Amino acid sequence: MTDTTPHRRALADRLAKAGVLSDPAWRAAVEAVPRERFLHPGVFLPEDGGRWRPVTAPDAEIAYSDESLTTQLDGHLTADRSTDLVTGSPTSSSTTPVTVVGMLEHLDVRDGHSVLEIGTGTGYSAALLCHRLGEDNVTTVEVDPGVARRADDALEAVGFSTWTVTGDGLLGYPHRAPYDRVIATCAVRRIPYAWVRQTRPGGVVLATVGSWGYGTGLAKVTVGEDGTAAGRIVERSSFMQARAEAAVPVSGDLSARTAYADSERAAELPPTLLAEWMPAFLAQLAAPDAQFVHAMTSDGAQLRYLFAPERESFAEFTATDDGWTVRQGGPVALWDDIERTLLAWKAAGSPDITAVRLRITREAHHYWIDGEPALNWQHGPGRVS
Numbered sequence: 001m002t003d004t005t006p007h008r009r010a011l012a013d014r015l016a017k018a019g020v021l022s023d024p025a026w027r028a029a030v031e032a033v034p035r036e037r038f039l040h041p042g043v044f045l046p047e048d049g050g051r052w053r054p055v056t057a058p059d060a061e062i063a064y065s066d067e068s069l070t071t072q073l074d075g076h077l078t079a080d081r082s083t084d085l086v087t088g089s090p091t092s093s094s095t096t097p098v099t100v101v102g103m104l105e106h107l108d109v110r111d112g113h114s115v116l117e118i119g120t121g122t123g124y125s126a127a128l129l130c131h132r133l134g135e136d137n138v139t140t141v142e143v144d145p146g147v148a149r150r151a152d153d154a155l156e157a158v159g160f161s162t163w164t165v166t167g168d169g170l171l172g173y174p175h176r177a178p179y180d181r182v183i184a185t186c187a188v189r190r191i192p193y194a195w196v197r198q199t200r201p202g203g204v205v206l207a208t209v210g211s212w213g214y215g216t217g218l219a220k221v222t223v224g225e226d227g228t229a230a231g232r233i234v235e236r237s238s239f240m241q242a243r244a245e246a247a248v249p250v251s252g253d254l255s256a257r258t259a260y261a262d263s264e265r266a267a268e269l270p271p272t273l274l275a276e277w278m279p280a281f282l283a284q285l286a287a288p289d290a291q292f293v294h295a296m297t298s299d300g301a302q303l304r305y306l307f308a309p310e311r312e313s314f315a316e317f318t319a320t321d322d323g324w325t326v327r328q329g330g331p332v333a334l335w336d337d338i339e340r341t342l343l344a345w346k347a348a349g350s351p352d353i354t355a356v357r358l359r360i361t362r363e364a365h366h367y368w369i370d371g372e373p374a375l376n377w378q379h380g381p382g383r384v385s
Contacts, residue, residue, distance in 0.1 A: 005033055007064040010096055011035075020102035029131040030101060036063035036349040038122040038154045039094060040077025043069040044086070052086050054079035069094040071122060072147065075243075091241065092147050094122045096187060097155045099237070104128060106220060106234060107181050107206055113137060116176070116198065119205070120171035121186035123151030126376070130160040138162045141169040143243050159329065170244055176226045179203060187216050187239040189288065190365045190379060191229070208237040209358075211247055212292065215280025217353045221360060233356040237275055250293050250307045257307065258316045261327040267335065270324050270340050273303045273319040277341055278353050285367050285377040287334045291329045306334045344374035 016023035019028065033315065042056035052070065055062065056079050063070070071080055073088030104125065109115065115129055120142035129138045142148035144243050145166050152164040157383045165173055169184070172193045177198035184195075184207035192208075195205050203223050210216030216238055221231035240248070250257070273279040289310055295303040306315040313330025326335045345351070351369060359366045369375040 001277060003059060003081055004036060004060050004064070005031075007060045008032070011064050015097060015101050020098055020105060021165070026104055026128070027099060029128040032131055033124065033127045034158060035092050035094070035097070035124055036060065037158050038124040038127065038151070039063055039069065039071065040150060040154060043071055043094070044073060044079055044088075044090075045239070046070075046255060048085060053085065054082045056080050064097075066096060066098060066101075068096045072144075075144070078079065078146075091243075092121055092302075093143065094124055099207050100128070100185075102235075103183060103185075103206060103218070103237075104132075107183055107216070108204060109133060109181055113180035114176070114178075115181045115183065116171075116173060116179040116195075117141070117183050117185065118195070119143075119239075120148055120151045120164060121185055122147075123154045123164075125183075126151065126162060126164070126184060127155055127158060127160055127265065128164050130155070135160045135162040139173050139179070141165045141173050143166055143168055146367065156369055166201055168225065168244060170194065170242060171282045174198055179228070182206070184208065184242075185239060186242040187211070187237075188242050190243050191221065191360055193360065193362050196221075196223055196229045196360055197227065199229075201225045202229055203228060203347070207228050208239045209233075210281060210284050211241060211245065211288075212280055212284060214238060215274075216282060217281055217356065219358060222356065227362065229360040231358060233281075233353050233358070236353055247291055248309075249304075253305070254293070254305060256297055258305065258314050258327065258329065261316070261329040263329075263333065264325060264327045265292075266320075266322070267317065267324040267326045269339055270286070271306075271326075271335075273342060274338075279345070279348070281353055281356075282345055282375075283338045285379075286337045287332070288338060290334050290338075308332060308334055341375065344372065347377060348372045 008031045042051035055261040070090040070093045072092035072159045075091045114137045117140040120140040126140040148166040156339040178200040182195045182204045182205045187208040189211045209219045217233035218237035219235045223229045223231040293305040313332040315335040316327045320326045355369045365379040367377045
């Protein structure tokens with residue numbers, strides 16, 4: 001077997017140069033844990049046309065690349081089950097080391113801390129945690145039995161007999177609670193109160209919040225003695241959605257979905273703003289169940305929509321010579337809510353995502369930007385347990 005020690009050291013050097021690796025203990029973990037051992041039975045590399053090329057024995061150049069590596073498609077397909085180019089949607093991956101290590105540094109662990117990880121994936125980040133804190137201080141939960149089994153095998157192979165649990169991570173793992181730290185390697189619409197309740201007062205929960213494939217933020221909250229948690233968005237972050245919360249893509253006849261509008265007007269802001277990270281994040285705060293959908297007419301014209309299927313509401317945008325027109329239908333005027341938020345954000349000087357604060361109680365999530373009364377949102381309970 002090829003000695004990848006030089007590749008691990010080079011990876012640590014790159015991470016340090018990128019500014020995400022500063023703690024000597026995490027550097028020791030990066031230099032010690034062989035990432036290639038967590039890529040069995042292989043990866044899928046992207047090819048033109050939305051296809052994937054299976055690689056069952058990724059070499060060190062692939063294993064130590066600064067990329068996320070897809071390890072499963074469509075919830076079941078692994079690289080060892082395919083020999084030709086395939087299509088499919090990624091459902092499990094080995095996240096780019098910049099993201100993994102950056103999150104671990106944000107976690108602010110101390111010797112002796114116990115950590116609950118939501119989303120084991122390949123097991124690589126769990127291995128880094130085990131190296132740093134000791135295997136008995138790490139509990140990791142994975143919803144997919146096959147993914148969990150492969151991760152557990154890989155962890156055992158490199159010498160870590162940690163607590164690898166197959167189950168719904170949104171419920172946490174109360175049998176090993178309380179924890180000093182909770183970290184999620186999947187995105188959630190809202191931080192489940194179960195995670196807050198299973199964290200010691202003074203402990204930290206770190207998770208990506210949002211439901212779009214972009215425009216999501218890494219929330220870091222500290223749990224208080226009163227059972228609430230408060231903190232802020234510390235940076236942009238992007239992860240696959242927790243499977244139980246993954247939105248069903250809007251499909252079918254879009255013209256039928258938008259046939260009956262209650263209003264039509266000129267849009268004050270272009271919907272193209274929603275392709276930008278912070279406006280997309282704010283849109284999800286203003287209309288948390290909305291999806292932004294792109295389509296194309298037979299003559300190649302771009303169409304843009306907002307849909308909230310559960311509330312049977314939509315917004316349809318049409319480009320004109322003077323700007324954009326928006327048609328809206330259903331009980332909720334989605335674009336009115338989003339546009340009002342984006343106008344207030346622009347009036348406040350377009351602050352970055354790190355200006356967003358949040359507080360979590362059993363009853364609600366409260367988001368706000370200091371000093372901006374119009375930039376204040378309260379969401380009902382997420383998954384409570």
